[in-house]
Amino acid sequence: MAHGHKSEEKIVYVGDSRVRKSTKVYLPQDYSAYPGKSEVFIPNFLLKEWMVAVVVLVGILVLVMSDPAPLGYPADPTNTSFIPMPDWYFLFMYQLLKYAYTSDQFVVFGTLIVPGVAFGSLLLAPFLDRGKERRFYRRPIASSLMLLALVTASYLTVVSWSHYQEELKATNTIPEHIKREKELEESVAKGKPAPSPAKQNQLPEIVAANDPGAEVYKKATCVACHGGDLKGNKSAGIPALRGVGDQLSKDDVLGIIKNGRGNMTPQYDVNKKAGLTDDDLNKLAEWISKQKSTQ
Numbered sequence: 001m002a003h004g005h006k007s008e009e010k011i012v013y014v015g016d017s018r019v020r021k022s023t024k025v026y027l028p029q030d031y032s033a034y035p036g037k038s039e040v041f042i043p044n045f046l047l048k049e050w051m052v053a054v055v056v057l058v059g060i061l062v063l064v065m066s067d068p069a070p071l072g073y074p075a076d077p078t079n080t081s082f083i084p085m086p087d088w089y090f091l092f093m094y095q096l097l098k099y100a101y102t103s104d105q106f107v108v109f110g111t112l113i114v115p116g117v118a119f120g121s122l123l124l125a126p127f128l129d130r131g132k133e134r135r136f137y138r139r140p141i142a143s144s145l146m147l148l149a150l151v152t153a154s155y156l157t158v159v160s161w162s163h164y165q166e167e168l169k170a171t172n173t174i175p176e177h178i179k180r181e182k183e184l185e186e187s188v189a190k191g192k193p194a195p196s197p198a199k200q201n202q203l204p205e206i207v208a209a210n211d212p213g214a215e216v217y218k219k220a221t222c223v224a225c226h227g228g229d230l231k232g233n234k235s236a237g238i239p240a241l242r243g244v245g246d247q248l249s250k251d252d253v254l255g256i257i258k259n260g261r262g263n264m265t266p267q268y269d270v271n272k273k274a275g276l277t278d279d280d281l282n283k284l285a286e287w288i289s290k291q292k293s294t295q
Contacts, residue, residue, distance in 0.1 A: 083168065121145070216283050
């Protein structure tokens, strides 16, 4: 072994560290002796499956980006007319929980036992059905269970969606994402900016808070139901007075005070007995009619 750069030193090789070129030719394994198998699982079969999965994933991403998910208004816990609905792939479970034998005192059966048996069977299927036969008509048990699962899930999904449509018609309710889409189209047609979802449920500010009619309001019977902040009680069906001037004039408000409207009984005599005069009620009606939106 040489030390330094002296030409007279003798060089002795104690080992060859060079990488040798392999001359072995790779021959794929012969699977003709194994029925139903034609190639190795890793990496051949797994690579093909991975490539197919990538193509499917790209397709799903394209669909998601081309058609964004519809959004409703910001959550409002006081909105009793809202009909909650899960995503389409959970509609069958949603419908299942409507039946008497999977709800109420049997809710554990409907939420844990039934889904646990169903999804647990899917997880155990590859381990329980290990036959070499791949034709579905030669596998009656596995094929029957799969067809039963597909038919059941499809039936429950269709029934759930049909019930939802009937409920919308019965309550005369328009889904929030459709309502928002219509509002957007109307704003674009009128050349106005798109309505802000964050401000959709926000009430306008009180107009003329120092008006004489505001002092009358504090003494009138209106404050008992509509509140001192004029926000009303949506869950009880009592509308807010903020922005009501967009639909009602002074005469309209006076007419409601004298004749009532909907569940509201006439309040004219009650307010007169409370000590309010006709001039006070005129001021009150005029102030309420001033409560308009700033938009």
